Amino acid sequence: MRRLAPILLLALAAQACSDLEVPPPVLQSVQPDAVPNASDAVLAVLGQDFYAEVTVDFDDPSQSSVNVAFSLELVHPNGRRFPLSGVTLVSSGELEGTLAASAPAQTYSLSLVDPRGRTATLPAALQVYKGDCISNPPDCETGNPCTVNDYCQGHRCREGTPLPDGTPCQLICQSATPVEICLGGVCTPPLAGCP
Amino acid sequence: MAPRADRRAAALCLALLAPAAEADERSASVVLRWQPVADAAAYEIEVARDPDFAHRVVVERTASPGYRWRTLPDARHYWRVRSVDSGGRAGPWSEVKTIEAVLVAPALLEPADLARFTWDHDGTTATFAGAPLEVLREYRLEVAADAGFEKPLLARKGPSPSFQVGLPGVGVFHWRLGGVGLDGRAAPWSRARTFTVDLGAPRLLAPDPNAAVPFGPVAVSWETLAPAARWRVAFGREGEEPRQLEASAPPLRLAPDRPGRHLVRVAAILPDGRAGPESKPRGFVVRPPPPLRAPRLSAPAAGDTLDPARPVAFTWEPVPGAASHELQVAPPGALERARPRPAAGGSLELEDLPQGPLAWRARARDAFGGAGAWSEVWALRLGWGPAVRIEVAVADAALVADGSDSTRLTIRLLDGEGRAVRGSPPPTIQVSAGRVEGPSPAGDGFEVRYVAPQSLPAGGAAEIDVRERDLAARTRIQLSPKVDRLTLAALAGWHTDLKAVSSPSLGVEAAWRTSLLENRLLLSLRVSYWAESATVPPVPGLAARVTATARVVPLSLSAIYEWPLGWATVHAGAGLGADLAFISLEPASQLAATPAALLLAGASGRLGTGEALLELSASTGSVENSLASLRTGGLSISLGYRLRP
Numbered sequence: 001m002r003r004l005a006p007i008l009l010l011a012l013a014a015q016a017c018s019d020l021e022v023p024p025p026v027l028q029s030v031q032p033d034a035v036p037n038a039s040d041a042v043l044a045v046l047g048q049d050f051y052a053e054v055t056v057d058f059d060d061p062s063q064s065s066v067n068v069a070f071s072l073e074l075v076h077p078n079g080r081r082f083p084l085s086g087v088t089l090v091s092s093g094e095l096e097g098t099l100a101a102s103a104p105a106q107t108y109s110l111s112l113v114d115p116r117g118r119t120a121t122l123p124a125a126l127q128v129y130k131g132d133c134i135s136n137p138p139d140c141e142t143g144n145p146c147t148v149n150d151y152c153q154g155h156r157c158r159e160g161t162p163l164p165d166g167t168p169c170q171l172i173c174q175s176a177t178p179v180e181i182c183l184g185g186v187c188t189p190p191l192a193g194c195p
Numbered sequence: 196m197a198p199r200a201d202r203r204a205a206a207l208c209l210a211l212l213a214p215a216a217e218a219d220e221r222s223a224s225v226v227l228r229w230q231p232v233a234d235a236a237a238y239e240i241e242v243a244r245d246p247d248f249a250h251r252v253v254v255e256r257t258a259s260p261g262y263r264w265r266t267l268p269d270a271r272h273y274w275r276v277r278s279v280d281s282g283g284r285a286g287p288w289s290e291v292k293t294i295e296a297v298l299v300a301p302a303l304l305e306p307a308d309l310a311r312f313t314w315d316h317d318g319t320t321a322t323f324a325g326a327p328l329e330v331l332r333e334y335r336l337e338v339a340a341d342a343g344f345e346k347p348l349l350a351r352k353g354p355s356p357s358f359q360v361g362l363p364g365v366g367v368f369h370w371r372l373g374g375v376g377l378d379g380r381a382a383p384w385s386r387a388r389t390f391t392v393d394l395g396a397p398r399l400l401a402p403d404p405n406a407a408v409p410f411g412p413v414a415v416s417w418e419t420l421a422p423a424a425r426w427r428v429a430f431g432r433e434g435e436e437p438r439q440l441e442a443s444a445p446p447l448r449l450a451p452d453r454p455g456r457h458l459v460r461v462a463a464i465l466p467d468g469r470a471g472p473e474s475k476p477r478g479f480v481v482r483p484p485p486p487l488r489a490p491r492l493s494a495p496a497a498g499d500t501l502d503p504a505r506p507v508a509f510t511w512e513p514v515p516g517a518a519s520h521e522l523q524v525a526p527p528g529a530l531e532r533a534r535p536r537p538a539a540g541g542s543l544e545l546e547d548l549p550q551g552p553l554a555w556r557a558r559a560r561d562a563f564g565g566a567g568a569w570s571e572v573w574a575l576r577l578g579w580g581p582a583v584r585i586e587v588a589v590a591d592a593a594l595v596a597d598g599s600d601s602t603r604l605t606i607r608l609l610d611g612e613g614r615a616v617r618g619s620p621p622p623t624i625q626v627s628a629g630r631v632e633g634p635s636p637a638g639d640g641f642e643v644r645y646v647a648p649q650s651l652p653a654g655g656a657a658e659i660d661v662r663e664r665d666l667a668a669r670t671r672i673q674l675s676p677k678v679d680r681l682t683l684a685a686l687a688g689w690h691t692d693l694k695a696v697s698s699p700s701l702g703v704e705a706a707w708r709t710s711l712l713e714n715r716l717l718l719s720l721r722v723s724y725w726a727e728s729a730t731v732p733p734v735p736g737l738a739a740r741v742t743a744t745a746r747v748v749p750l751s752l753s754a755i756y757e758w759p760l761g762w763a764t765v766h767a768g769a770g771l772g773a774d775l776a777f778i779s780l781e782p783a784s785q786l787a788a789t790p791a792a793l794l795l796a797g798a799s800g801r802l803g804t805g806e807a808l809l810e811l812s813a814s815t816g817s818v819e820n821s822l823a824s825l826r827t828g829g830l831s832i833s834l835g836y837r838l839r840p
Contacts, residue, residue, distance in 0.1 A: 020783050020821065049782070054731055056743035056780060056823040059694040061729045068736040090738045092781070 023049040025114045027122035034127040034156040036140075037103050043084060043126065045072060045095040045110065052089055053115040067115040072097045074108035074126060078172045082108070105130040105143030105157075129157030145169040146182035159185065223330065223377035224265040225294055227274055231260040232286070235278035238262075239285060242274040246291055267330050267376050269298040269383065298376045300385040301325035301334060301356050308388040314365055315395025317421050323370055324357035331356075331374035331382055338363050338370045342387060365394045365422045365465060394422060394471035397461045401446065402479040410484040415459050416446040417474065423463035427470060430459045433478065453563070454483040487514050487559040487567025490541070495575050499639070500616055503578040506546040509555060513541035514567060517559030523569075524548060524555035530572065550578040582608035582616040585661050585668035586640075592670075596628075597677040598649035604631075604670070606661055607640030615639035622663040628652035628674070631659070651676045678714045679839040682706045684808070688833030690725045692826040700725035700831060706755070717755040719768065724748050727825075743780040743823050749814065750775065751793045764806075767796040774816040774827035783822060791816035791828060805838040 027047040035041035053067035072084040072095060084097030095112075110125035131140030133152035140157035142150045146169050149160030162185030163169070168178035171187040173194035180187045227240065240262045242253035252272070253264060256279070272294040278286040304324045312321055323336050334356040338349040340363075348363040356372060369389050374382040401416040402408055415428060430449050431437030433456045440447065441464075451457060457480070462473040490511040501507055509522055522543050525533035536543060538557075553575050559567040586609055591602040606624075608616040621634045621641055629648040634641035645659060657672045684704040691697040702723035709716045724747070731741040753770025770793040777786045797810030809832075816827040 020785055022783055051782065052737055052739070052741065054741050054743075054780065055821060056729050056731060056741070058696055058727060058729045058743070058745060058823060058825040059692065061695070062732050064729075064731045066731060066734050066737060066741075068734065070736070088736050088738050092739065096738075 022051055022116065024118045025049045025051075025112055025120045027110060027112055027120045027125070030110060030122070030125045032155075033125070034129060034133070035099065036132060037101060037105055037128050037130055038132070039101045041099045041101075043097055043099055044090075045097065045112070046093060047095075047112075047120070047122075048093050050089055050092050050095055050114065069115045070095055071113040073111045074099065074103065074128075075111055075121075076104065076106055076108060078174070080104075081111070099126075099128075103128045105141045107143070127157065131157060133157055144185070144187070145171055146185045146187045223267050224263045225268065225297065226261065226263050227276075227294075228261040229276050229289065232278040234280055235286075236281040237279045238276050239279060240274065240276045242272055242294070244270070244272060246273045248273065248275070248291075264294075265378075267298045267378050267380070268294055268296050269380070270296050297330050298378075298380060298382050299328070300383045301328055301331065301372045301374055303372060303385050303388055304356075306388070306390055308390075310388075310390040312362055312390065312392045313395040314362055314392055314420060314422060316398065316418055319362050320359050321362060321390075322357060322359045323372070325372040325385065327356050328374065328382075330376050332377050333375040334358075335373040335375070336360070336370065337373070337384075338368055340364075340366065340368055342369050342389075344369065344371065344384075344387070362392050365392050367391050394420065394463055394465060394469075396472040396474045397423075397426070397463055399459070399461060399474050399477040402477070404477060404479070406479045407482050408479060409482055410451070410454055412448045412450050413457075413479070413481065414446040414448050415461070417461045419445065420463045420471075422465060423471070424466040425464050427462045427464055428459065429461075429473070431457065433458050451481045454481045456480050484516060484561050484563075484565070486565070487517050487561055489568040489570045490514050490520065490557045490559055492555075492557065492570050492573050493541075495573075496639075497573040498575070498614065500576040500610070500614060501578075503550045506544045507548055507575075507577065508542060508544045509557070510542040511557045511570065514559035516561065517567065518562040519560045520557055521560065521566075522555065522557045524553055527552055527554045527574065530554045530556065548577055552576050581610065582619060582663065582666060583611045584609050585622065585663060585666050587659070587661055587668045587670045589645075589670055589672065593673040593675065594645075594647040595677055596647050596649065596651040596674045598647065601644050601646040602672065604643040604645055604659065605637070605640060606634060606643060606668075608663060608666070619663065622661050625660045625662075627658040629657050629672075645672060647672070647674055678708060678710075680708045682708070682717075682805075682837050682839050684835050684837035686721075686723070686808075686810070686833040686835035688810075688831055690723075690829060690831045692829035694826070695729065696727045696826065696829065698725040698727045700833070702749075702833065702835075704835070704837075706837075712756065715757045715759075717757065717766075717768075719751075719753045719755050719770070721751045721753070721770075721772075722748065723831075729823075741780070743778060745823065745825050746777045747825075747827050748775040748777075749773075749791060749816070749827065751791065751814075753793055753795065755795070763798055763800040765796075765798050766808075766810075767794075769794050774814075774818070776818045776825060776827055778818075778820070778823045778825065780822045785820055785822050787818040787820050789816045789818045789827060797833075799837065802836070805836055808835045808837055809833070810835065 026049055029046045031044040055065040057063045068089050070087045072087050074082040082103050084099055087095055087097040090096050105128055107124050107127045110122040112120045129140045129142050132138055133140055133155050138152055140150050140152050142157045142159050144159055146163045147159040151158055151160055163182045165183050167182040169180050169182050169187040170178040173179050173189050175195055180189045237256050237258050239256050241248055241251050244250040273291050275288045275291050277288045302325055334353055336351040336358040337344055337347045339347045349360055351358045369387045371385045371387040373384040376382055397417040399417045401414055426442045428440045428442055428447055429437040458476045458478050460473045460476050463471040493510040495501055520538045521535040522538055523530055523533045523535055554572050556570045556572045558569045586607045588605040594600040606622055608619050610616050624631050630646050631643050633643035651674055655674055657674060659670050661668045686702040688700050690700040700723055702721055704719055704721045706717045706719040708714055726746045728742055728744040751770045751772030753768045755766050755768030757764050757766045772791050774789050774791045791814050793814045795810055795812035797808055799806045799808035812831045814828040818825050
C-alpha cells in the first residue's frame with residue numbers, strides 16, 4: 001500500500017493536469033443558403049468544434065473506437081423535421097450532408113446533434129424554394145403564404161407582393177380551416193395560439 | 196343656631212391635647228386633637244412658626260375635633276383652634292400650644308469625644324453610634340480629617356444609628372451623625388465629635404519566640420500596618436548594641452555573624468518619618484554551624500607523576516559554607532606532622548615540594564575557625580621514573596584515502612610499572628603517507644590527529660612511527676581507495692512496445708553508490724522521455740484526419756549491482772516507478788499515470804573522466820483512458836555516459 005501511495009499522488013496530479021472538456025458545437029452557416037426543392041441538394045454546414053468521439057489505440061490505430069454520428073435536420077416553422085442524409089465530418093469546421101428533393105418551399109432552421117449528444121441550432125439557415133432560380137427572373141415560390149409574385153434574383157427566390165393584412169393564411173396551425181391571418185406579409189397565428 | 200351662651204361654653208370647652216407624631220413612613224405627620232365642643236359644626240385650626248401667628252403654615256377648617264398635619268417639623272411651631280357653629284359664627288381661639296421639632300439630629304452615644312484608638316493591626320474597626328429616632332428612616336455617618344467635613348474620608352448609610360467601620364488612618368479625625376426623615380427630608384447633622392488614631396507596634400511573626408535556628412540567614416517577619424511606609428528593625432546579639440536596619444516590607448533576611456541568642460524589634464515608620472512604638476523584643480537562638488564536610492580532591496589525580504620543574508597545582512571542590520581551606524602535603528608517613536598550608540578557595544599552587552613520593556589532603560575551616568574533616572589522602576610522585584615503553588592507541592585503524600578522512604591517536608609514555616609518565620617532552624612522529632596534526636597534551640599523554648593521504652599508497656596502508664629518546668613504537672593504518680558516491684549520467688536510445696510504438700528516447704540518471712556489498716550496489720533515479728503519435732484511418736462519416744499524440748515520461752528508482760570485469764563492468768538491476776503519459780487528441784488532453792516495473796542489464800567501461808555504458812531494459816506499464824490506450828512499457832536500448840561530479 002505504501003508503494004502505491006506515490007502512484008496515487010501521480011494519478012491525482014494527472015487528473016489535475018487533464019483537459020478533457022470538448023467545446024460544444026457551433027453552427028455558423030449553410031452553403032448554399034438557398035436551394036430548389038426540385039432535386040437533391042448537397043449542403044456544406046459550416047461552424048466550429050465539430051469533433052468525433054474517438055479513443056485512439058496506439059498499438060493498432062485501425063482498432064480505435066470512433067463515434068462520428070452527427071445528426072443534421074432542417075426544421076420547418078410548423079415543426080416538421082427533414083433530416084440530411086450521408087452526414088460526413090470533413091473537418092472540425094465543416095460537415096457535409098444531402099437534402100432530399102421535394103421538401104416544402106420554406107425558410108428552415110438547422111438543428112445539429114453531435115456524437116456526444118450535444119445540440120446546436122441555426123435559425124433561418126436554408127431557404128428551400130419551388131421553381132428554378134438558375135436564370136433571372138422566372139417565377140419561384142418562397143413558401144410564404146402571405147406573398148404573391150415571388151421572383152428569382154441572384155439564384156435566390158425573393159418574396160413578391162405582400163397580401164393585404166387580414167388575409168386568411170395557413171403556415172403553422174394545422175386546423176382544417178385557416179385561422180392565421182397575414183400581417184405585414186407575415187402569416188401570423190391568433191394571439192391565443194393555434195386552436 | 197345654638198344660643199350665644201352655649202357657643203361661649205363650647206369655645207371654653209376647647210381643650211387642646213398634646214400633638215403626637217406618627218412614625219409611619221406613609222403617614223409621617225403630627226396629629227393634633229382637641230376636646231369637641233357641643234353644637235360645633237366645624238373647627239378652624241391654625242399652625243404658625245411664631246406664637247403671634249404672623250407666619251402661619253396651616254389654616255384649615257375641619258368637621259372633626261382633630262387634624263393630621265402631614266409634616267415632620269424641624270423647628271418649634273405653635274397651634275390653636277376655634278369652633279364654628281352651624282351659622283358660621285366662630286368662637287374664641289383656644290390657648291396656643293407648641294409643637295416641638297421632630298426632625299432633629301440623632302444624639303451621639305459612642306465613642307466619647309476625644310477618644311483614642313491604636314492602629315496595631317490592619318482591619319481595626321471602631322463603632323460609631325447614636326440614639327435612634329422614630330422619625331428617621333435612615334442614618335448617616337461621616338468621618339473627616341477636617342472639622343468642617345468638607346472632604347469626608349468615610350461616609351456610611353444604614354437603617355441603624357450604629358456603624359462599625361475601619362479606622363480611616365493615623366491622626367486626628369472628626370465624626371458626626373445625620374439622617375433622613377420618614378418624609379424624605381434630611382435631618383440636621385449632629386454636633387461633631389473628635390477622635391485620635393495612634394500608630395501601634397507591629398506584631399512579630401517570625402522567628403518564633405526562643406526558636407533555635409541554624410546558622411545562616413534568618414527571616415524576620417511581622418504583621419504589616421497599612422499606614423506604615425517602611426519599617427525599622429533593630430537586630431543583634433543579646434547584650435550587644437543592635438544593628439538598625441530599614442526594610443520596605445517583610446520578610447527581612449538577616450545574617451547573624453555569630454551564633455548565640457539574638458533579639459529583634461520592629462517599629463513602623465509613617466510616610467512623614469514619624470515612627471511608631473517598637474514591638475516587644477523577640478528572642479531566638481542562632482545555633483553554631485555544623486562541622487564542615489571533607490573536601491573532594493580533584494587534581495593532581497591520585498597516583499600522578501608530575502614534572503618537578505613546574506609548580507604543583509592542587510585543586511579540590513570547595514566545601515559549601517567554608518570560610519577558608521588548608522592543605523597538607525608531605526612524604527607518606529610524615530603527613531600527620533606536616534604544616535597545614537592555608538588556601539582561600541579550592542586551589543593552591545606550591546613550588547617548594549621535595550621530589551619523590553608525596554601524599555596530600557585538604558580540609559575546610561568555617562568563619563569561626565572551626566576545622567572540618569580531612570579529605571581522603573591522595574598519593575603523587577614529583578619527578579618521574581624512566582619511561583620504558585610507548586603506548587599508541589588508534590581510534591579508527593581503517594581510513595579512506597581521500598585527503599580528509601582522519602583518526603585520533605593517543606600516545607602515552609609508561610614506566611616499568613605501567614604508570615603514565617607525565618611531563619615528558621612531546622614525542623616525534625613520522626608517517627609513511629598522509630600527515631599528522633599535533634601532538635598536543637591530553638590527559639596523561641599526548642593526542643595526535645592522523646589525516647589520510649589523497650590517494651592510496653603502495654601497500655594500501657600507512658605506517659606511523661612514534662619516538663621519544665631511545666623509545667619507539669609503530670602502528671599501522673589501513674587505507675582504502677576513495678569511492679565516488681554520486682554519479683550523473685545521460686542516456687539516449689530507442690524505445691518500442693514491440694507493436695506499433697517505436698520512438699527515440701532520452702534520459703538522465705542520478706545514482707548513489709551505497710557502501711553495501713563492497714560499494715557495488717547503486718541506487719539509481721532515472722527520468723526518461725519518448726513520444727509517439729497515431730492517426731485513425733478514415734471510416735464512413737469521417738473524412739477528417741484524427742491524430743493523437745502521446746508524450747511519455749518514465750520515472751524509476753532502481754537497485755543496480757555491478758560486477759567489475761577488468762576494464763569493463765557488467766551491471767544488472769531492477770526497479771519500480773511510474774510512467775507519466777501526456778496524451779493529446781484535439782481538442783482534449785489528459786495526463787495519465789501508471790505504475791511500472793523495470794529490469795535492466797548492461798555494461799560500462801572507462802572513457803575519459805567518466806564511463807560509457809550500454810544498457811538494455813524491459814519495463815511494464817500501460818494507460819487507458821477516454822482518449823487513448825497505450826502500452827508505456829516495452830524494451831529500450833540506450834547508450835549513455837556517466838560522470839562523477
